Amino acid sequence: MTVRVADPDDHLAVMRLLDAAMLEADAAAVEARIEAGDVLVAVEEGRVLGAAVLEPLDDGVFLRSIAVRRARRGNGIGTALVDRATRRHGRLTAEFDERVRPFYASMDFEMERLSDDRLRGSTGDDP
Template identity: 50%
Template sequence: MNLAVREATPGDADDAMFLLDGAMLEADAEAVRRRIESGSVLVAVADAEGDGDVRVVGVCVLDGGEIEQIAVRRERRGRGVGTALVEAVDSRTDGAVTAEFRENVRPFYESLGFEIRETEEGRYRGVLR
C-alpha cells in the first residue's frame, strides 16, 4: 500500500465525514468543510491495489496543534495510517501536539510517545513534545 498524507481538498469532504461517522466521532459536516477550506484537515490517501485508484483511508481534523478528531478506515487500522497522520501533524506544528481521547485509544497515543494524563474518568489528554 502506497500511503501519502496531504491537506484535504473540498472533494475529500464526503470521504472525511464517512470515516469520522464510522469511528462514531461527533462531527458536523459544515464545520469539517470549513476546516478543510482553512487547511486544518489532513487526509491519508492510499493506492492499495497499485492501479492508480487513490482513496482516502484516514482523516485528521486539527485546531492548530490540537488533534480534534482522527479516524482510519476500519480495514486499514494497524497499518501505520494513524501514525502517519500524527507524524504529519507534528511536522507542520510549531510546539506540542495535543489530543483528548477515550481510554480505548490510549495505547495508540502511548505508542507514539505522548505524555498522557487522565482528565476525567475514561478521558485522557496527551501531549507530544
C-alpha cells in the first residue's frame, strides 16, 4: 500500500469512500481540494482504500474527512494517511465523534471535548 496525493482521476473513488462512511462531503469542494493537492489517498494495486481530505490552516491543516474501506479498517490505512499528512504539514487538527476517539487516541492526538459526543484533537508540531 502507498499513500500519495490524489489526482483528478481519484475524485469518484474518494467520493464513494466518504459516502460509504456516511461523511458529509460536497463533490465540488472535494474536487477543489484534490486540485489544490490537499487530498491524500491510500492505494493498493490501483484501488483507493482510504482517503483524507485536508484543509490548510494558518497553523497546519484541518483534517476535514478521513475514510477507509470498511473491509480494510483496522489495518493501519487511516494511521498511514494521518502520518503522511502530519509529516507533510506538521500540525494536524480534527473534529470527530466520540465513537472514533480510540482511532485518534492511538495516534496521540491531544483532545478536548466540544459537546457530549464531539471532540477536537490535534497532533504534530507547528509548521
